[in-house]
Amino acid sequence: MLQELREGYGNLFEKGLIDEIMQVGTLKDVPEGYKLMDIGEYVKGMPLLISGAIKVLREDSDGDELLLYYLEKGDTCSMTLTCCMGDAKSEVRAIAETDTKLIMVPVQKMEEWTAKYRSWRNFVFESYHTRLNELLQTLDSIAFDRMDMRLVGYLKEKARINKEDIIRNTHQEIAYELHSSRVVISRLLKKLEQMGKIELHRNYIKILKL
Amino acid sequence: MLQELREGYGNLFEKGLIDEIMQVGTLKDVPEGYKLMDIGEYVKGMPLLISGAIKVLREDSDGDELLLYYLEKGDTCSMTLTCCMGDAKSEVRAIAETDTKLIMVPVQKMEEWTAKYRSWRNFVFESYHTRLNELLQTLDSIAFDRMDMRLVGYLKEKARINKEDIIRNTHQEIAYELHSSRVVISRLLKKLEQMGKIELHRNYIKILKL
DNA sequence: GTAAAACAGTAACCTAAGTTACAGATTGGC
DNA sequence: GCCAATCTGTAACTTAGGTTACTGTTTTAC
Numbered sequence: 001m002l003q004e005l006r007e008g009y010g011n012l013f014e015k016g017l018i019d020e021i022m023q024v025g026t027l028k029d030v031p032e033g034y035k036l037m038d039i040g041e042y043v044k045g046m047p048l049l050i051s052g053a054i055k056v057l058r059e060d061s062d063g064d065e066l067l068l069y070y071l072e073k074g075d076t077c078s079m080t081l082t083c084c085m086g087d088a089k090s091e092v093r094a095i096a097e098t099d100t101k102l103i104m105v106p107v108q109k110m111e112e113w114t115a116k117y118r119s120w121r122n123f124v125f126e127s128y129h130t131r132l133n134e135l136l137q138t139l140d141s142i143a144f145d146r147m148d149m150r151l152v153g154y155l156k157e158k159a160r161i162n163k164e165d166i167i168r169n170t171h172q173e174i175a176y177e178l179h180s181s182r183v184v185i186s187r188l189l190k191k192l193e194q195m196g197k198i199e200l201h202r203n204y205i206k207i208l209k210l
Numbered sequence: 211m212l213q214e215l216r217e218g219y220g221n222l223f224e225k226g227l228i229d230e231i232m233q234v235g236t237l238k239d240v241p242e243g244y245k246l247m248d249i250g251e252y253v254k255g256m257p258l259l260i261s262g263a264i265k266v267l268r269e270d271s272d273g274d275e276l277l278l279y280y281l282e283k284g285d286t287c288s289m290t291l292t293c294c295m296g297d298a299k300s301e302v303r304a305i306a307e308t309d310t311k312l313i314m315v316p317v318q319k320m321e322e323w324t325a326k327y328r329s330w331r332n333f334v335f336e337s338y339h340t341r342l343n344e345l346l347q348t349l350d351s352i353a354f355d356r357m358d359m360r361l362v363g364y365l366k367e368k369a370r371i372n373k374e375d376i377i378r379n380t381h382q383e384i385a386y387e388l389h390s391s392r393v394v395i396s397r398l399l400k401k402l403e404q405m406g407k408i409e410l411h412r413n414y415i416k417i418l419k420l
Numbered sequence: 421g422t423a424a425a426a427c428a429g430t431a432a433c434c435t436a437a438g439t440t441a442c443a444g445a446t447t448g449g450c
Numbered sequence: 451g452c453c454a455a456t457c458t459g460t461a462a463c464t465t466a467g468g469t470t471a472c473t474g475t476t477t478t479a480c
Contacts, residue, residue, distance in 0.1 A: 058346065060354040068349075082339035091346055114324065114331055121324055128338055129292035135342070136268065136301055139278075139349050143389055144270040147467070170427065179353055181468055186428060188467095202427060202476065357437070380457065391438055396458060398437095412446065412457060426477070432470085439464075447456070 001027040004050045005103065008074055009123075017117045021048075025103040030096045037077075037094040045104040046080045049073050052100025053161045057093045057177070066142075067154070067177040069134040070097060070161050078131035081110070081124060097161060148188050150178055155198070156210050165207040211237040214260045215313065218284055219333075227327045231258075235313040240306045247287075247304040255314040256290045259283050262310025263371045267303040267387070276352075277364070277387040279344040280307060280371050288341035291320070291334060307371060358398050360388055365408070366420050375417040 004027065005018055013021070025048070030036060036047070039059055047054075054071040056079070071077060071094075079092050113120040141150050154174065158167050167174075175185040189205065192198045199206040214237065215228055223231070235258070240246065246257065249269055257264075264281040266289070281287060281304075289302050323330040351360050364384065368377050377384075385395040399415065402408045409416040 058349065058353075060350055062354075064354060066349075066353050078338075079342065082335060082342055088339065091343060111328075111331065115328070118321075118325070121321065125292060128288075129298065132289065132292055132342070132345070133301060135345055135349070139268065139276075139345070139352065140270055142349065143268075143276050143352050144272075144274060172427080182428085183430090183469075184467055187430085190429075200428080382457080392458090393439075393460090394437055397460085400459075410458085422480090424477100424479080427475080429473075429475100431472090434467100434469075436467090437465090440462085442461090443459085445456100445458080447454100449454085450452090 001025065001103065004101065008050050009048065012074075012123055013119045014117060017113065017120055020109070020113070021103065021105060024109060025105045027101070027103055030100045030102070032096055032099050034096045034100075035093065036096060037080075037090050037092070039091065039093055040089050042089055043080050043107060045106055046110065047071075047077055048103045048105060049075050050101040050103065052102075053097040054094050054100060055097045055177075057095065058091075059093060064179055065093075065176050066179045068092065068138055069131070070157070072161070075130070076123075076127050078128050080107075081127065147178070147180060147184065148191070151185065151188050152192070152197075152210055154178055155205070155207060159207050167205040167207065168203065169205070170203060211235065211313065214311065218260050219258065222284075222333055223329045224327060227323065227330055230319070230323070231313065231315060234319060235315045238312055238314055240310045240312070242306055242309050244306045244310075245303065246306060247290075247300050247302070249301065249303055250299050252299055253290050253317060255316055256320065257281075257287055258313045258315060259285050260311040260313065262312075263307040264304050264310060265307045265387075267305065268301075269303060274389055275303075275386050276389045278302065278348055279341070280367070282371070285340075286333075286337050288338050290317075291337065357388070357390060357394065358401070361395065361398050362402070362407075362420055364388055365415070365417060369417050377415040377417065378413065379415070380413060 002018075002022060005013075005021060005025075010018070027050075030052075036054060037043070049071055051073055054077075056068045056071065056077070058066045058068050060066075077094065079090060082088070114124060141153060145153070151174070154177070155167055158169075159165050162168075171185045171189060172182045174189075175182045178185070189198065189200060193200050197208055197210055199208060212228075212232060215223075215231060215235075220228070237260075240262075246264060247253070259281055261283055264287075266278045266281065266287070268276045268278050270276075287304065289300060292298070324334060351363060355363070361384070364387070365377055368379075369375050372378075381395045381399060382392045385392045388395070399408065399410060403410050407418055407420055409418060
């Protein structure tokens, strides 16, 4: 675990903090598709991502989903952060987008470290900052962009996160995450294909130039 | 200032912190409509609200606006919080919705107090928590609700914030904050009037039962 | 191998909401 | 008082995107 910690957080955290994390943290490997957290669940630990990616989703009362953002190496879940203090329930769902390696830290340490370690404070606030901004960007795209632009953004981001130019999803799955319908997504994807920007296949999409 | 501080934050903050705020904070009265912060500006101070309300808005590249949420007594701006650590620019605009009284605290104290005072840490995290959740609710309403529902929610919230059942705004102003067009808002408002839920007048709307 | 399920393409249609245009009423400046 | 600006109401039209329905193809289960 020490190696992973040093690699991802070594230049962020001071020595003492690294030691403490080593003592109370547990290294976990989660497979793609694994549900790390669901809406209404209580938060038990705080994840520090080492590798892979986690998608964070919102769901409304009818069960409609909406992708909020991805967490990557060096990120942590700010939703978790807020929940640690009061023992509040999660407002979001978190699912491993790829195979993911992370360190779980018990929430009890949060408060203590915030007082004790400057680097931890910085990390926590930095984390809030990026997460809030990503949430704002998601909100922007929903409020201001049309579906075709949102779809292009989605494909780009997904390709970046998965580090390949192939999106291994059905149209239906994409529709879920963008909170649209399968027919609409198929329609727009077909347009993108006709523009020569992507190539459509069964169960996957090849990105040419977006 | 001491009285205001005790009233709004007395049971939240410990004695030492109250003293420090007294030393470095400045009490300010801002009139309705005053712009406290704009997009791209650097954050200089952190507001602790005593009375009144502040609306927080997002703007896209075309200048289209969108109301995010209101800040009230006991609230602070979490955008400011994140900005304090790194010296980042503001991502949002903040305008006094009503005449507002607040205490401005220089951002330099943030870091120090977070380490020093337990009550300050709790306040900061609590603040993040509520703000993130409000942002999520705003996002929900944009992603999942139709404009008529959003309008009803807007009127309700505005009435609550202003503590009266009269909304002193033109249809155009409402359209801006909901990121819609005047004609659409007029249309929907007329429907609400026909349902007996509101009463329309020039420059104001009377809420009957929503 | 065969039946069932999953996936994608497409057409026809519907609706919420944005746009343009214009008219009448009220208000404010002078 | 008078003109200009502001505010609201309404009609006609457009469009993005959601819905339903029905293909044919590929994959999976048995």
